Amino acid sequence: MSSRYPTQPVSVYAKRRAKLARQLKAQGGGVALVQSGLEVMRNRDADYPFRVDSYFYYLTGFPEPEACLALVVSPRGDTRSLLFCRPKHLEREIWDGFRFGPESAQAAFGLDAAFSMDDFEEGLGELLANQSTVYLRMGEDDALESAVSDVLKTLRGKVRMGVGAPHVVRDLSQILDDLRLFKDKTELDIMRKAARISAQAHGHAMAACKPGMHEFEIEAELLYTFRKHGSEAPAYGSIVAGGANACVLHYRANDQRLNNGDLLLIDAGCELDCYASDITRTFPVNGRFSAAQQAVYEVVLNAQYAAIAATKPGARFNDPHDAAVKVLTQGLIDLKLLRMSLKDALDSKAYTRFYMHRTGHWLGMDVHDCGSYRDPSAKPSDGVAPHTSRKLEPGMVLTIEPGLYIRPGKGVPKRFENIGIRIEDDAIVTAKGCEVYTADAPKTVDDIHAVMKEGGRVSVARTRG
Missing domain, CATH: 3.40.350.10 (Creatinase/prolidase N-terminal domain)
Known part of the structure; x- marks a missing residue:
């Protein structure tokens, strides 16, 4: 200041x-x-x-x-x-x-x-x-x-x-x-600008990453880009987690060597004029997903697309989470990490072994911004349970961040061990749906491969948010 x-x-x-x-x-x-x-x-x-x-x-x-x-x-x-x-x-x-x-x-x-x-x-x-x-x-x-x-x-x-x-x-x-839950035009303009800075930082991090580097070297790329473009500070402690560290949800050490064949998960965003951005991207340290990594990655990406489609006015806050969970769970079954029907996996919450957090949170001046997640008008007399999540309305801003975290254990094939993937974007609820305003950060498999191959000189198409 x-x-x-x-x-x-x-x-x-x-x-x-x-x-x-x-x-x-x-x-x-x-x-x-x-x-x-x-x-x-x-x-x-x-x-x-x-x-x-x-x-x-x-x-x-x-x-x-x-x-x-x-x-x-x-x-x-x-x-x-x-x-x-x-x-x-x-x-x-x-x-x-x-x-x-x-x-x-x-x-x-x-x-x-x-x-x-x-x-x-x-x-x-x-x-x-x-x-x-x-x-x-x-x-x-x-x-x-x-x-x-x-x-x-x-x-x-x-x-x-x-x-x-x-x-x-x-x-x-x-x-x-x-x-504060409903952002005015001034707030949205600042948040979009913060997102552009953070998306550029993620692109630089991908382009710079090579086997043998340390997590803190990639973190330095993020911090440099934040400050170079006018951000006062990170909006929160950056997570730069290679290999098994990506399975630690709030990993903070950022001090390990990045190994050939591992994935790198980066959860980082800048703060601009007291407004936060919050982006997570996961990519291969050597620039190419293995077959197993790509299979898991595409499950998470499709889960995020489903959650984005469910983010619209009139939907409940929990609806994007429920949409993502259904796709993630079916993906775990297809990958044979869960061996049961989709209904049984959802009813028993068996998926929580690999996906244990919510799919989003409010975003604004604080990275976990203020505002109740429960419907303030819910009344049992109207047939609405008090714990019902609130309806989404235009002007609300939230993150959309499904993930899968596969630790070694019973029933986990070697090729899937220590794969941790999260894909997170920031979205504004609009009159007809939502605006994913962090889409400049490379996200599809093809975009990630291209950015890492070309050293960050690839223009990312905003095709699916």
């Missing part, structure tokens, strides 16, 4: 605050508080790079630590957006870099007022006095909850002076989660 922020027009953030204000008005108004987060020490005098809280950034675009947004909404809907932030400090700016300070922050980010964080406790008391409700993300910020608790105690002590204190503390999380 730097002084070049805000990266988007301030009207974008104002519209989001207005949506939140309408939700709060419907509940009688009050004061909503969202903090930006603190810098965290890595060791000794070195801090981790600061990454602003997603909820706070969604509502403000303000990139600095030690800040708090207060959204004050009257029962009539009159709204004020107030920011508390670090004061200007010229000496610290010599060491640590630019700070906006309250005056500049108010003007730059389109807020109604801004104050020094040094005055937060006193200002919080004034804000909460005579309010009925205070909204927090409960259980997420102990320091803020403690500060609010102290202010409430102080205000209650002033009751004889005619000062009232909020009598209700409500969790803000569900309201904000539902807002």
